[in-house]
Amino acid sequence: MWTAGRSWLSPDIDRTLVQQLCYVADEAEGLRAGLDRGDYPWFYRLSNSAQVSHPAVTLLRDRRAQQTTWLSMLGFSPTNRRGSGWPRSGSGTSWTS
Numbered sequence: 001m002w003t004a005g006r007s008w009l010s011p012d013i014d015r016t017l018v019q020q021l022c023y024v025a026d027e028a029e030g031l032r033a034g035l036d037r038g039d040y041p042w043f044y045r046l047s048n049s050a051q052v053s054h055p056a057v058t059l060l061r062d063r064r065a066q067q068t069t070w071l072s073m074l075g076f077s078p079t080n081r082r083g084s085g086w087p088r089s090g091s092g093t094s095w096t097s
Contacts, residue, residue, distance in 0.1 A: 001021075001022075001076075004076070005074060005075060005076065008075050009074065009075070014074060017070060017074060020070065021071065021074070024063050024067055025063075028060055028063035028064055028067065031063065032060055035056055035057065040054050040056050041054055042054060042057055043057075
């Protein structure tokens with residue numbers, strides 16, 4: 001992340017938000033892995049036959065939404081880059097660093 005955003009991120013100013021983003025990304029990865037391994041079902045049925053998602057699914061969705069918000073706050077969205085002079089997709093810049 002620091003490499004991809006080196007032209008606009010500041011370790012002094014953005015460190016806390018980047019750390020929180022990394023923690024949330026790790027949590028989301030763990031939740032997804034648990035669901036994929038079958039540690040808990042994606043959905044289950046209540047006694048009235050209603051199908052509901054497992055709480056881990058809700059947590060995963062919440063973590064992904066938070067990641068999107070924080071990535072945008074840090075300038076990692078096409079909207080943020082438009083007109084800013086920041087790299088655009090296809091420019092040869094790796095956004096996965």
